[in-house]
Amino acid sequence: MIGRLNHVAIAVPDLRAASAQYANTLGATVGAPQDEPDHGVTVVFIDLPNTKIELLSPLGADSPIAAFLEKNPAGGIHHICYEVQDIQAARDRLLAEGARVLGGAEPRIGAHGKPVLFLHPKDFNGTLLELEEI
Amino acid sequence: MIGRLNHVAIAVPDLRAASAQYANTLGATVGAPQDEPDHGVTVVFIDLPNTKIELLSPLGADSPIAAFLEKNPAGGIHHICYEVQDIQAARDRLLAEGARVLGGAEPRIGAHGKPVLFLHPKDFNGTLLELEEI
Numbered sequence: 001m002i003g004r005l006n007h008v009a010i011a012v013p014d015l016r017a018a019s020a021q022y023a024n025t026l027g028a029t030v031g032a033p034q035d036e037p038d039h040g041v042t043v044v045f046i047d048l049p050n051t052k053i054e055l056l057s058p059l060g061a062d063s064p065i066a067a068f069l070e071k072n073p074a075g076g077i078h079h080i081c082y083e084v085q086d087i088q089a090a091r092d093r094l095l096a097e098g099a100r101v102l103g104g105a106e107p108r109i110g111a112h113g114k115p116v117l118f119l120h121p122k123d124f125n126g127t128l129l130e131l132e133e134i
Numbered sequence: 135m136i137g138r139l140n141h142v143a144i145a146v147p148d149l150r151a152a153s154a155q156y157a158n159t160l161g162a163t164v165g166a167p168q169d170e171p172d173h174g175v176t177v178v179f180i181d182l183p184n185t186k187i188e189l190l191s192p193l194g195a196d197s198p199i200a201a202f203l204e205k206n207p208a209g210g211i212h213h214i215c216y217e218v219q220d221i222q223a224a225r226d227r228l229l230a231e232g233a234r235v236l237g238g239a240e241p242r243i244g245a246h247g248k249p250v251l252f253l254h255p256k257d258f259n260g261t262l263l264e265l266e267e268i
Contacts, residue, residue, distance in 0.1 A: 001161030004184045008142060008214060012259045021258065025231040026216070027135025048216070050138045050184040055259075075259030077211045080142060082160070082182070097159040124155070125146045125189075125209035 002082040079128035087133035136216035213262035221267035
C-alpha cells in the first residue's frame with residue numbers, strides 16, 4: 001500500500017537558523033519560507049535527490065505544532081509522510097486493521113493541495129504518520 | 135554536501151509486531167530481522183521505492199537504543215541518515231562550522247559496512263543525524 005517516502009517533517013524553533021544550517025553546514029538545497037495559514041505552519045522545503053525534508057515552524061495562534069515545540073523546545077522530527085495511490089482505500093484498510101485514523105478518519109486537503117490522513121502515533125511505534133494521495 | 139536520504143531509523147519495543155504492522159496494515163515490503171551484534175541492534179529493513187525505513191530493536195546489554203526506548207517506551211524516530219560522498223570532507227566541514235560530531239569526530243564503520251558519523255541532536259533541531267559515505 002505505502003509507496004515513496006514523500007517527506008520527513010522537522011519542527012524547528014527558529015526557521016531562519018535551521019534553514020541556514022541546512023544550507024551552510026549541511027550544504028543542502030534549501031527553499032524560501034512559505035506561509036501555510038490554512039495549516040498553521042511556515043514551511044521550508046529542503047530538496048534531497050530522492051525525497052524532501054520539511055522544516056516547520058508555527059504560524060498563528062493555533063498552530064498544530066505549537067504543543068510539540070513546547071514539549072520539544074529544541075525541535076524534533078514531527079512526522080513522516082508516505083505516499084499512497086488511493087487515500088480512501090488506504091483509510092478503509094487502516095480502519096479494518098484497527099488503526100486509529102485522526103480527524104474523524106476523513107481525508108482532508110494537506111499542505112501540498114492533496115488529500116491526506118494522519119495516523120495515531122500510539123498505533124505506529126510512537127511515530128506520527130501522514131499518508132498523502134499522489 | 136548531503137545527498138540522498140539513506141534511511142529513517144525507528145526504534146521499536148516489539149520488532150515482530152512492528153514488522154507485521156508495516157507488512158499487513160501498511161502493505162510495505164518488509165525484510166527478515168538481522169542481528170547486528172557489533173552495533174547492538176536487530177534491524178528490519180523496509181524497502182520503499184525511494185528510500186528505506188529501518189526498524190531497530192535492542193540487541194545485547196549495551197544497546198545504543200536502550201536508553202531511547204526507556205525514555206520513549208512506545209518507540210519513536212531515532213535518527214535519519216543522509217548520504218555524503220566523502221565522510222572526511224564532511225567531518226571537516228562540520229567541525230569548521232562548529233557542529234559537534236559524536237564519537238571523537240572519527241568516522242567508524244556503520245551497520246551497512248560503510249563509514250558513518252553521528253551529529254549532536256542539540257546542534258540540529260533535536261534530530262540525531264547520521265552521515266554515511268556512499
